[in-house]
Amino acid sequence: MLDMPASEARALLAFPLICEDAPEWASHKLKPGLETLECGLLQNGDRSGLRVSLEFAVSPKTGLTTYKFTVFLVKLGGLQRVYQLQVNAVARKPKCWHDFVHEHMGRERIQGKQEWLDWGFREALDYFCLQTNITFVPPLTDPSVFELRFTS
Secondary structure (H helix, E strand, O other), X not given: OEXXXXXXXXXXXXXXXXXXXXXOOEEOOOOOOEEEEEEEEEEOOEEEEEEEEEEEEEOOOOOOEEEEEEEEEEEOOEEXXXXXXXXXXXXXXXXXXXXXXXXXXXXXXXXXXXXXXXXXXXXXXXXXXXXXXEEEEOOOOOOOOXXXXXXX
């Protein structure tokens, strides 16, 4: 995955970003329990060149939840990671140190905190929004909560 220096990533996230009218969560056909959402971001009402990608997964075997929320810079050669939050619920010590909760600011990897393991969707999303300066309009629904919607 292409990364950028942390200073460049921080500069891209220094100004307020809006994710307006995000699409509904989409179920992944080949990976049961995986819900995804992707949308472009606006800055001052214009395209920012940034894209948000959210993944919410519940393991069918263990019932453990993983959140992987990422901001990418869209470039001609592909996507370049700006920021990523990864919160993996673990039942025991992870086999790989990279599986433990962490975040990336550009190339910089920042170890997460133990209390992140207790986060639900809302806490993970709130932290992600704080770190990336993103506001979702309207607010996102929790993909783990089934909601009935009425249409007229």
